[in-house]
Amino acid sequence: MTGYMIRCARWARSMKFSANRVCEAGFRGSIVRTLAVVAVGFLGACSAPPAAVPMSETLDVLPLSGRFEIENLPPDWIVTGDVSPSQITGGRATGYPMIGVTSGASAFLVARRTDAHLAVTPFLHWAWSVRKGAAEVHPVRIVAGIRSQPQDREKRGFLAGLMATMSGNHGLPEHDRLIAVLWGHSALQRGMVSPVTTIAKGRQQVQYTARGGRENTGAWWDDSVDLSRLFKESWPNDDVLAARVVFIGIAAQSAPATQTMSVGGLRLSR
Numbered sequence: 392m393t394g395y396m397i398r399c400a401r402w403a404r405s406m407k408f409s410a411n412r413v414c415e416a417g418f419r420g421s422i423v424r425t426l427a428v429v430a431v432g433f434l435g436a437c438s439a440p441p442a443a444v445p446m447s448e449t450l451d452v453l454p455l456s457g458r459f460e461i462e463n464l465p466p467d468w469i470v471t472g473d474v475s476p477s478q479i480t481g482g483r484a485t486g487y488p489m490i491g492v493t494s495g496a497s498a499f500l501v502a503r504r505t506d507a508h509l510a511v512t513p514f515l516h517w518a519w520s521v522r523k524g525a526a527e528v529h530p531v532r533i534v535a536g537i538r539s540q541p542q543d544r545e546k547r548g549f550l551a552g553l554m555a556t557m558s559g560n561h562g563l564p565e566h567d568r569l570i571a572v573l574w575g576h577s578a579l580q581r582g583m584v585s586p587v588t589t590i591a592k593g594r595q596q597v598q599y600t601a602r603g604g605r606e607n608t609g610a611w612w613d614d615s616v617d618l619s620r621l622f623k624e625s626w627p628n629d630d631v632l633a634a635r636v637v638f639i640g641i642a643a644q645s646a647p648a649t650q651t652m653s654v655g656g657l658r659l660s661r
Contacts, residue, residue, distance in 0.1 A: 411656040412556075448512070450507065450660070452505075452639050453488040453655070453657050454487055457488040459480065461474065468504075469638070470499065471499060471500045473497035479491070479493075485655060487655035487656030489518075490654055491651060491655070494646040494651075495649060498642070500641070501515045501640050501641055502563070502640025502641070503639055505636050505637050507630055508634075508638075509635060512660060512661050513661045514659070515658075516659075517656055517657045518613045518656045519574070520612070520653045521650075521652050522609065523605075529650060531643045532572055532652075532653060533571070535570045535655070536564065536566040536568070537635065539630070540567075542565055564638055568596075568626065569590065569595070572598075573599065573600045573603070574601070575603030576604070577603055579604075580600040581601065584600075584625065586630050587625050597621060613656075636659065639659060
C-alpha cells in the first residue's frame with residue numbers, strides 16, 4: 392500500500408467513511424492528474440504547438456527575420472518530400488520576409504502548422520514574383536490545408552486529446568481539404584477555380600489561379616484570396632464554421648526544367 396493510501400485510510404476511518412471507496416477514487420484521480428502533467432511535458436518536448444492567430448488578428452506565416460534554412464527550421468514547420476537546401480532560400484523583398492522555392496525532379500512541400508478558424512481568419516495575403524520565361528502553369532504554388540471537421544480527440548476531451556497526440560505529430564496535420572493557389576500560364580485565367588479533385592488519402596483539392604502570364608513575370612505582385620469563399624463554393628455541404636486552417640505553405644510539383652517562385656509577406660488575417 393502506498394503512503395497516500397495509508398494516510399487516506401486513516402483519515403477515512405476517523406471520519407467514519409468507507410476507506411476503500413474514498414481512497415481508491417482519490418488514487419485514481421491522482422493518477423489521472425499525474426498522467427495529464429506527464430503528457431503535457433512529453434508534448435512540449437516532442438512537438439511545438441501550431442501557430443495560432445495572435446491578438447493583432449494577423450498571423451505572419453514566414454519568419455520575420457527572413458532567415459529560412461530547411462536544416463534548421465522552427466519546430467512548427469514541416470518539410471516533406473525530396474528537397475535540397477539550395478531549393479529553398481530565405482530573405483527579404485519589398486519590405487517583406489520572403490522565401491524562394493525552386494522546383495526539381497521530385498515534389499516537395501514546406502509548410503507551417505497553424506490553428507485558425509477558417510470563418511474567423513479567412514483572408515490569405517502574399518506578394519510573389521516569378522522569373523521571366525515561365526509560360527506554363529508554374530510548378531510552385533501556395534497551399535492551405537484545411538480540416539473540415541473536428542478531430543476525434545477534440546470531441547473526446549482534454550486528456551484523451553493529449554494521449555492521442557502523443558502517438559506522433561511530426562508530419563502534416565490531419566486534413567481533408569486542400570486549396571492550391573497557382574500562377575497560371577495566361578493572365579486571362581486569373582480568378583479561375585478548378586473542379587474538385589481527389590488526391591492522396593482521399594483528400595479533396597481545388598486549384599485557384601490568382602495570377603499568370605508571361606507578361607507578369609519579373610515583377611512583384613500583391614495578391615489575396617478569401618479562403619472561406621473558395622471553401623464554401625467548392626464544398627457547399629461542409630460547415631465552414633467547423634473548418635480550421637491547419638497548415639499554410641509552399642509546394643513544388645516535379646518538373647523537367649527547374650523554375651523558381653519567390654513569395655513574400657505570406658499572412659492570414661481576419
